[in-house]
Amino acid sequence: AAGVIQSPRHLIKEKRETATLKCYPIPRHDTVYWYQQGPGQDPQFLISFYEKMQSDKGSIPDRFSAQQFSDYHSELNMSSLELGDSALYFCASSLGLIDNEQFFGPGTRLTVL
Amino acid sequence: GENVEQHPSTLSVQEGDSAVIKCTYSDSASNYFPWYKQELGKRPQLIIDIRSNVGEKKDQRIAVTLNKTAKHFSLHITETQPEDSAVYFCAATGGSQGNLIFGKGTKLSVKP
Numbered sequence: 246a247a248g249v250i251q252s253p254r255h256l257i258k259e260k261r262e263t264a265t266l267k268c269y270p271i272p273r274h275d276t277v278y279w280y281q282q283g284p285g286q287d288p289q290f291l292i293s294f295y296e297k298m299q300s301d302k303g304s305i306p307d308r309f310s311a312q313q314f315s316d317y318h319s320e321l322n323m324s325s326l327e328l329g330d331s332a333l334y335f336c337a338s339s340l341g342l343i344d345n346e347q348f349f350g351p352g353t354r355l356t357v358l
Numbered sequence: 359g360e361n362v363e364q365h366p367s368t369l370s371v372q373e374g375d376s377a378v379i380k381c382t383y384s385d386s387a388s389n390y391f392p393w394y395k396q397e398l399g400k401r402p403q404l405i406i407d408i409r410s411n412v413g414e415k416k417d418q419r420i421a422v423t424l425n426k427t428a429k430h431f432s433l434h435i436t437e438t439q440p441e442d443s444a445v446y447f448c449a450a451t452g453g454s455q456g457n458l459i460f461g462k463g464t465k466l467s468v469k470p
Contacts, residue, residue: 276456278456278457278458280458286462287447287460287461287462287463288402288447288458288460289460290452290457290458290459293455293456293457295455300455300456301455301456301457303457333399335401335402339456342455342456343389343390343451343455343456344389344390344409344451344456345390345456346392346404346407347392347404347456347458348404349401349402349403350401351400351401352400352401354399
């Protein structure tokens with residue numbers, strides 16, 4: 246069965262650079278969530294989209310932005326990168342918005358030097 | 359907003375023993391409570407979930423109980439095996455749009 250695809254899987258950037266993370270949800274899934282997981286920490290909700298519209302916002306810095314495109318894939322844009330942005334970034338998709346199973350992608354490991 | 363607390367933070371058991379992890383949540387409007395298993399550097403994988411209209415759910419060696427009145431839910435793993443060793447996260451839906459709020463995680467070690 247098709248799963249959530251994330252690219253790239255690994256990314257190394259310098260401070261103050263920009264990064265773009267991509268997420269391709271499971272076919273027919275209309276909802277995408279982005280989570281950030283620091284080392285030894287729990288995943289923290291960043292932002293979500295339903296039917297190409299932003300549906301909720303969590304602890305996402307103003308330096309980050311995201312959108313969901315017409316084909317339902319989503320991109321997380323990160324600017325002015327800081328050392329503290331180094332983390333695993335997971336995208337999850339679900340069918341529908343409320344109380345439905347979220348399927349996680351393999352994650353993108355971002356390292357900021 | 360929703361807050362999820364999880365205990366214990368580490369749990370060590372002998373192979374074949376049972377393991378219990380407990381979570382409490384704060385938002386009485388939360389209706390969906392999944393449990394994830396995460397191995398180092400890998401994605402969280404759903405192992406079982408429960409919705410607020412159900413008090414208990416079982417899948418082979420794994421069971422989850424939910425007490426909505428007390429706002430707590432628990433994961434029970436019986437006949438533990440070394441491959442059960444991982445970090446387990448409980449979660450609850452936060453906000454009105456389905457995003458998950460996670461507990462801090464429990465590192466389970468199953469000793470052969």
